[in-house]
Amino acid sequence: MTLKMDREDLTAFLASHFPQVADDFAIEAVKPFEIAVRLHVGDKNLRPGGTVSGPSMFSLADVCMYLAVLAMIGPEALAVTTNCSIDFMRKPRAGADLIGTGRVLKLGKALAVGDVMIHSDGMDPPVARAGLTYSIPPRR
Amino acid sequence: MTLKMDREDLTAFLASHFPQVADDFAIEAVKPFEIAVRLHVGDKNLRPGGTVSGPSMFSLADVCMYLAVLAMIGPEALAVTTNCSIDFMRKPRAGADLIGTGRVLKLGKALAVGDVMIHSDGMDPPVARAGLTYSIPPRR
Amino acid sequence: MTLKMDREDLTAFLASHFPQVADDFAIEAVKPFEIAVRLHVGDKNLRPGGTVSGPSMFSLADVCMYLAVLAMIGPEALAVTTNCSIDFMRKPRAGADLIGTGRVLKLGKALAVGDVMIHSDGMDPPVARAGLTYSIPPRR
Amino acid sequence: MTLKMDREDLTAFLASHFPQVADDFAIEAVKPFEIAVRLHVGDKNLRPGGTVSGPSMFSLADVCMYLAVLAMIGPEALAVTTNCSIDFMRKPRAGADLIGTGRVLKLGKALAVGDVMIHSDGMDPPVARAGLTYSIPPRR
Numbered sequence: 215m216t217l218k219m220d221r222e223d224l225t226a227f228l229a230s231h232f233p234q235v236a237d238d239f240a241i242e243a244v245k246p247f248e249i250a251v252r253l254h255v256g257d258k259n260l261r262p263g264g265t266v267s268g269p270s271m272f273s274l275a276d277v278c279m280y281l282a283v284l285a286m287i288g289p290e291a292l293a294v295t296t297n298c299s300i301d302f303m304r305k306p307r308a309g310a311d312l313i314g315t316g317r318v319l320k321l322g323k324a325l326a327v328g329d330v331m332i333h334s335d336g337m338d339p340p341v342a343r344a345g346l347t348y349s350i351p352p353r354r
Numbered sequence: 355m356t357l358k359m360d361r362e363d364l365t366a367f368l369a370s371h372f373p374q375v376a377d378d379f380a381i382e383a384v385k386p387f388e389i390a391v392r393l394h395v396g397d398k399n400l401r402p403g404g405t406v407s408g409p410s411m412f413s414l415a416d417v418c419m420y421l422a423v424l425a426m427i428g429p430e431a432l433a434v435t436t437n438c439s440i441d442f443m444r445k446p447r448a449g450a451d452l453i454g455t456g457r458v459l460k461l462g463k464a465l466a467v468g469d470v471m472i473h474s475d476g477m478d479p480p481v482a483r484a485g486l487t488y489s490i491p492p493r494r
Numbered sequence: 495m496t497l498k499m500d501r502e503d504l505t506a507f508l509a510s511h512f513p514q515v516a517d518d519f520a521i522e523a524v525k526p527f528e529i530a531v532r533l534h535v536g537d538k539n540l541r542p543g544g545t546v547s548g549p550s551m552f553s554l555a556d557v558c559m560y561l562a563v564l565a566m567i568g569p570e571a572l573a574v575t576t577n578c579s580i581d582f583m584r585k586p587r588a589g590a591d592l593i594g595t596g597r598v599l600k601l602g603k604a605l606a607v608g609d610v611m612i613h614s615d616g617m618d619p620p621v622a623r624a625g626l627t628y629s630i631p632p633r634r
Numbered sequence: 635m636t637l638k639m640d641r642e643d644l645t646a647f648l649a650s651h652f653p654q655v656a657d658d659f660a661i662e663a664v665k666p667f668e669i670a671v672r673l674h675v676g677d678k679n680l681r682p683g684g685t686v687s688g689p690s691m692f693s694l695a696d697v698c699m700y701l702a703v704l705a706m707i708g709p710e711a712l713a714v715t716t717n718c719s720i721d722f723m724r725k726p727r728a729g730a731d732l733i734g735t736g737r738v739l740k741l742g743k744a745l746a747v748g749d750v751m752i753h754s755d756g757m758d759p760p761v762a763r764a765g766l767t768y769s770i771p772p773r774r
Binding site for chain 2: 231232234257258260261262267268269270272273276294295296297298299300301302303
């Protein structure tokens with residue numbers, strides 16, 4: 215399968231459909247069934263002690279998977295997250311962005327399933343991992 | 355078991371330790387092993403179509419469980435979320451707050467486990483549910 | 495909504511479609527969106543120390559949800575589990591059956607979502623809880 | 635880190651501690667933080683249509699992670715599964731064994747976290763994936 219949306223397409227889609235959060239994310243790379251997305255960590259993502267909040271990590275996992283699915287099926291589909299199971303394993307490094315790398319493991323007609331590994335930029339052991347399921351509505 | 359922190363204690367704790375998000379939440383009620391927390395839904399929580407974002411629902415589930423655990427063990431403990439599995443079931447109602455009701459199902463020395471049901475204020479069927487695990491560090 | 499299959503229907507369905515495991519389970523009660531199922535704990539379910547194995551608890555959660563969904567949609571549908579997130583909280587009591595109580599929280603056209611609480615028969619605090627998602631294939 | 639238990643040690647441990655299920659599994663390979671385990675699929679694992687049951691896949695994921703953790707910490711530790719979130723993605727191939735490949739992503743003092751990918755032997759796309767958390771009791 216080939217990409218229906220490349221890095222530029224996905225970036226433009228994010229800016230037009232999710233203007234409230236588009237600036238927080240940068241798509242680093244995308245290829246069939248795989249994506250890497252950077253979360254620019256700013257003050258609003260931090261918690262006492264300089265760590266990154268759980269909701270920020272969740273949102274990175276969710277964006278990763280969403281864009282990886284869109285890259286394969288195109289912008290017309292309105293995929294919605296139905297399940298996310300996320301393990302928080304280590305404290306993210308203070309002052310570092312987060313990088314999420316997502317894989318689409320199944321791309322069915324009605325459901326897409328994948329996982330995302332999250333690292334602090336420049337740190338080897340992962341800080342979190344998530345499995346996500348998306349529901350893909352029937353095409354009209 | 356009795357509460358080590360009541361509604362006022364938890365509200366003050368949230369304001370002093372999490373000033374960035376404290377205004378988003380209001381503790382509606384707390385009793386042993388149970389809590390209800392309101393998320394004041396504002397522009398930053400919304401997504402196109404008037405629905406509430408996934409990360410907003412995640413953060414409500416996380417805050418519910420965190421405060422329900424603190425209510426039982428007191429403010430000195432630094433509990434961290436280790437796992438959250440969340441099912442998104444229905445689109446939240448536009449213009450309504452979200453109410454999370456949490457239960458602590460296990461309160462061990464090292465781990466606390468519970469679940470949270472999320473409703474749009476005034477709507478009967480739940481919009482999301484989550485199971486969460488917290489790691490409770492050993493007391494010094 | 496009313497039940498499309500009652501306790502007798504579900505018991506007969508289990509016996510005819512899943513003969514390998516039907517004897518392990520007894521449906522205690524079923525009503526719209528709710529079910530209670532007993533797992534007859536035998537030698538094959540036990541682990542050293544007299545506790546019940548994780549796979550046995552998983553299978554009880556899975557059967558609970560499956561039958562609760564079938565009760566609502568009828569036997570013609572071939573629902574398959576797509577996700578299960580299970581928390582193991584306490585050691586089940588040696589020599590006691592397990593009782594699973596399931597709730598269907600969402601019954602959509604394509605997906606059903608619910609949760610199951612598992613108790614050792616006669617013991618109050620739950621031993622496990624699970625959230626499950628089922629995919630319901632389109633009717634022909 | 636080096637292995638505290640190799641393939642032979644783990645096989646012997648399984649046979650002595652879990653005689654009821656030891657014959658179902660074969661450890662294919664183990665190295666630090668990684669393992670591959672085969673489930674010999676037999677009649678008791680099958681479901682109508684020739685597919686492998688969900689509990690069989692769950693038990694493979696659980697055994698994978700358990701043995702991968704033991705390989706790192708040694709046989710004296712009594713690790714217990716506290717959470718498993720499993721996605722069932724495709725129907726396993728009839729008549730083929732299942733191969734689980736597990737990774738330990740975090741090995742802390744109190745908690746170990748990892749994930750497992752499950753394939754039908756000789757089939758490329760995975761049939762299931764799971765994230766698991768283990769609680770490691772304090773050493774005496």
